[in-house]
Amino acid sequence: MTPRYAQRMDKVQPSAIGELLALGADPSIISFGGGYPDATLFPAEQLDAVFHEIIREAGGAAMQYAPSNGLPHLRDQIAGLMTADGMACTGDDVLILQGSQQGLDFAARMLIDPGDVIVTEDPTFLGALIAFEPSQPDYAVVPVDTDGMQTEALREILEANPRARMIYTIPDFQNPTGVTLSLARRKELIALANRHDLIVLEDTPYRQIRFEGRHLPTLKSLDTEGRVIHLGSFSKVLVPGLRIGWAVAAPELLARMGLLKVAADTQTSTLNMAAASLFLDRYDLAAHIATLREAYARKKEVMLDAIRQYFPQDITATDPDGGLFTWLTFDEGFDATAFMREVALPQARVAYVPGATFFPLTPRANHARLNFSAQSLDNIRTGISALGKALHANPSL
The missing domain is CATH 3.40.640.10 (Type I PLP-dependent aspartate aminotransferase-like (Major domain))
Structure with missing residues (x-):
């Protein structure tokens, strides 16, 4: 069979980062990739x-x-x-x-x-x-x-x-x-x-x-x-x-x-x-959201503190007033996708989302998105420390 696909399917392609993030699902890897809330805070009962x-x-x-x-x-x-x-x-x-x-x-x-x-x-x-x-x-x-x-x-x-x-x-x-x-x-x-x-x-x-x-x-x-x-x-x-x-x-x-x-x-x-x-x-949704705000605010602060402590000084991270993400900017010429594939995943055992795919017209490789809501405080510290050591050891990717 040779299907004749509609023209609209030409732009419907798998994400270039799909394979990398699939590897990030490995339980031995600390993933800052997905836009996930903290599952331990779900109101399960x-x-x-x-x-x-x-x-x-x-x-x-x-x-x-x-x-x-x-x-x-x-x-x-x-x-x-x-x-x-x-x-x-x-x-x-x-x-x-x-x-x-x-x-x-x-x-x-x-x-x-x-x-x-x-x-x-x-x-x-x-x-x-x-x-x-x-x-x-x-x-x-x-x-x-x-x-x-x-x-x-x-x-x-x-x-x-x-x-x-x-x-x-x-x-x-x-x-x-x-x-x-x-x-x-x-x-x-x-x-x-x-x-x-x-x-x-x-x-x-x-x-x-x-x-x-x-x-x-x-x-x-x-x-x-x-x-x-x-x-x-x-x-x-x-x-x-x-x-x-x-x-x-x-x-x-x-x-x-x-x-x-x-x-x-x-x-x-x-x-x-x-x-x-x-x-x-x-139930009180507002009270539940207040719990999320307190937990995620703490996680953001821990992540940003760890970035300031462990990352090279030329890497910047946004300091959001809310939400789930911080945005990293590396030096021009740094390729966050190559670094994740060649260093972060196999060596540091850490995943994130390379930033190039977020740009609709002109991809910029020197960015990455980190999620701080999904991981525990200990995993945030451990993952950012490992990522920082890898960045210091491989500054030119």
Whole structure:
């Protein structure tokens, strides 16, 4: 058989780092690679009680089909969480997704024709690029600094790209850099989107995991023209295995995304939606998130302290106010992918994500993303120490 694949599959390729990260799954390797929360902090007992109750519910409602846009009570609950975060909405404004990753896919399929331009941060979330590629976009990229996407550069990029259709951003504790978009730049981004009539795709999986600094309004709360699609998720603040995410958007946009939802999978798991909903009814999500914030803040500090102690002085690491990641910058000419393959994995027994793959247009090899949330404090110290020794011994890769 010789399948004739659609042209859209040309850009749907395995990640160049997939093989390296598969090696990083070896239990003898300390992996700072995945964007994983700490599994020891999952509310396992509460979820066990929740699932037992809903499975035994009279009539088996939790095991039956459900509305494609999600269980009404869960949508109301999420609307309440969003309203408390400054985005006044009702359950009718919420679409339940199979993780917020599904929202990235739907937004691109809804808005992007081949050759249309998606504007992203540079670097940006690798998973978003994977979701966008089947829609065959072109990219325009905006550099980031400690205050997030540089909106002065964004203004020039939008003027130079009349086929721009969407701005994609992670404004809070961005993946991979950990930086946060300042309030002034949030306002400027919305003003530019209004001026150029663009949709803004706001991705906020880490928003609630703030350790320090001022709580900033979402882009959706600053949106006066209904052009922001806000994506949220329980993956980082409850458990990723539930695969519960959501979109909040203007009615016309949400209706179109709902049609794509029906085509993609009919609905998100009724059982998992019911479990998330009952958890929110019975337990204190805010208290659980407070526990995560305290634990992850400590892990970040331990990792950054170890980097300062063990790494060569010319390597810099971002110091995020929240989230799960720090972003390393090495000297120009250093190849983080080659170093991981040839030194970090086989010798130091440490894995990370090489940074080149996060750049949509021009890969830059002298970066890497480290996750600090998944490993224990002891593993963080041990892994960073081993990585530092390897870097001192192999400075030229």
